[in-house]
Amino acid sequence: MTSGRPVVIETRALRKVYGIDRAPIVALQDISFAVEEGSFVSLVGPSGCGKSTLLQIMAGLVPSTSGEVLVDGVAVRQPAPEKISLMFQDATLLPWKRISENIEFPLEIRGMDRDERRHRAAAMLALVGLSEFAERYPHELSGGMRQRVSIARALAPDPRILLMDEPFGALDEQTRIKMGYELLRVWEKTGKTIFFITHSLTEALFLADTVLVMSHRPGRIVGTIDAGLPRPRTYEIIGTPEFGATRNRIWSLISQDDRDLSSEGMAGL
Amino acid sequence: MTFRRWLAILIVLGLWESVRRFNLVGPLLLASPTEIGEAFVKSWFDYVVALRLTATEIAIALAFAWTLGIAVGTIAGLRPFLSATAGPILSSLFAVPLISWYPLFMVWFGIGITSKITYAIVSGFFPIAINTMNGIRAVDHQYLLLGRAIGCSRRQVIVRILLPMAMPSIVSGLRIGTALVVIGVIVAEMLASLGGIGYLISYYRSIYATAHVYLGILCALGCALVVNWGLSYVERRFTHWRVVQIEG
Numbered sequence: 001m002t003s004g005r006p007v008v009i010e011t012r013a014l015r016k017v018y019g020i021d022r023a024p025i026v027a028l029q030d031i032s033f034a035v036e037e038g039s040f041v042s043l044v045g046p047s048g049c050g051k052s053t054l055l056q057i058m059a060g061l062v063p064s065t066s067g068e069v070l071v072d073g074v075a076v077r078q079p080a081p082e083k084i085s086l087m088f089q090d091a092t093l094l095p096w097k098r099i100s101e102n103i104e105f106p107l108e109i110r111g112m113d114r115d116e117r118r119h120r121a122a123a124m125l126a127l128v129g130l131s132e133f134a135e136r137y138p139h140e141l142s143g144g145m146r147q148r149v150s151i152a153r154a155l156a157p158d159p160r161i162l163l164m165d166e167p168f169g170a171l172d173e174q175t176r177i178k179m180g181y182e183l184l185r186v187w188e189k190t191g192k193t194i195f196f197i198t199h200s201l202t203e204a205l206f207l208a209d210t211v212l213v214m215s216h217r218p219g220r221i222v223g224t225i226d227a228g229l230p231r232p233r234t235y236e237i238i239g240t241p242e243f244g245a246t247r248n249r250i251w252s253l254i255s256q257d258d259r260d261l262s263s264e265g266m267a268g269l
Numbered sequence: 270m271t272f273r274r275w276l277a278i279l280i281v282l283g284l285w286e287s288v289r290r291f292n293l294v295g296p297l298l299l300a301s302p303t304e305i306g307e308a309f310v311k312s313w314f315d316y317v318v319a320l321r322l323t324a325t326e327i328a329i330a331l332a333f334a335w336t337l338g339i340a341v342g343t344i345a346g347l348r349p350f351l352s353a354t355a356g357p358i359l360s361s362l363f364a365v366p367l368i369s370w371y372p373l374f375m376v377w378f379g380i381g382i383t384s385k386i387t388y389a390i391v392s393g394f395f396p397i398a399i400n401t402m403n404g405i406r407a408v409d410h411q412y413l414l415l416g417r418a419i420g421c422s423r424r425q426v427i428v429r430i431l432l433p434m435a436m437p438s439i440v441s442g443l444r445i446g447t448a449l450v451v452i453g454v455i456v457a458e459m460l461a462s463l464g465g466i467g468y469l470i471s472y473y474r475s476i477y478a479t480a481h482v483y484l485g486i487l488c489a490l491g492c493a494l495v496v497n498w499g500l501s502y503v504e505r506r507f508t509h510w511r512v513v514q515i516e517g
Binding site for chain 1: 425
């Protein structure tokens with residue numbers, strides 16, 4: 001967040017409280033950060049810290065208790081499919097639709113005509129390298145391929161922002177690494193702004209320009225770490241001392257804040 | 270395959286016929302295929318009239334049971350509070366032997382077509398509503414978020430995402446519900462009525478015309494087969510993706 005590109009997403013003092021009447025639970029507290037146009041920002045934090053809630057507030061799916069989210073300076077209060085696409089842990093493809101029809105679905109909802117939809121879907125499938133699977137059904141594809149289709153579907157309406165909620169969390173490690181590469185390739189080619197939630201420190205750092213570190217109870221941002229790693233990223237970078245040192249900094253930010261994790265038994269991790 | 274099937278049918282018919290020919294079983298208990306045939310030739314017109322009535326009742330009852338069951342199940346499935354309260358009520362109502370209510374239906378709606386149709390609707394409604402509700406509730410929350418994030422209206426989320434996702438569960442509810450509608454119509458006709466297949470079965474039983482009773486049962490079987498055939502069509506049309514999924 002230092003390159004001076006325009007800010008595309010900004011959150012201002014976001015706060016989310018559940019169960020206001022009795023025993024209120026503060027899920028998010030004073031969340032403020034800015035994401036620059038075209039950057040790749042990861043958000044890491046322990047499970048249950050409110051990462052998904054934050055993402056849903058940013059997508060306009062859930063209202064915040066106070067504070068606001070600005071996209072291009074305009075407050076987000078409801079879903080804005082023309083600007084923001086979402087991806088989930090599951091590919092959430094519609095099992096009765098062919099792959100190409102799945103990619104066309106958000107375009108259909110927008111009322112785009114058939115020919116343009118077809119054209120767009122074909123281009124997106126080519127982008128994720130799955131053109132030959134256009135006429136297949138989701139269950140005929142592997143988990144990694146389904147998640148690539150999900151990327152293609154998210155990109156099809158040509159949004160500026162991609163919000164991803166642990167999109168590779170359900171995949172095995174090798175597939176996950178490949179998907180990371182794939183996502184970086186697509187990101188470099190399309191120039192989208194990506195906000196990527198994960199609980200894997202390695203994944204967060206490997207992919208991002210900037211890593212936001214979140215703690216829980218209440219969920220708040222405890223650190224903003226500049227990855228400071230060269231691009232293009234390769235798998236070998238994970239073994240370098242710089243990578244390890246930065247990852248340790250992220251870990252110490254998470255663990256110092258958490259009594260469960262900061263006990264001596266966990267210190268060596 | 271088809272040849273073997275026909276052969277099997279011929280053998281069964283042959284055995285059935287010979288059991289009666291050699292009088293191994295009395296005429297009150299069993300009618301042979303030829304006796305049933307004779308009964309049909311003699312009074313086919315009565316059966317056509319009865320079939321028409323029964324088929325009408327089944328068709329009307331099915332239309333209502335399907336529509337109401339899916340509508341109520343969808344509404345209940347969409348609201349956590351409603352499904353939490355309505356769920357157990359629906360399930361326990363479904364467990365009550367509905368036939369015990371039939372005398373009341375007659376008091377309310379008379380012994381004509383209306384009481385049969387209402388009774389059949391009530392019998393078929395519950396499994397359809399319960400399965401629809403469960404199917405809607407079982408859809409992963411992420412699909413709801415997806416629908417809203419891509420700009421679906423509430424109606425589009427329901428029609429384009431939730432109902433198709435719930436279709437396998439809805440169809441199995443339709444299977445049970447449809448069978449109960451057919452049973453409901455025929456049983457209600459047997460208990461008290463002025464016509465229909467159930468009425469004929471009951472009437473001929475009371476005058477010990479066994480061949481006619483069997484003919485009536487065959488007609489009821491025919492109704493069930495036709496309805497089942499329609500249901501299989503619906504199943505293929507709306508849940509083909511799931512069939513493929515199981516094979517794959």
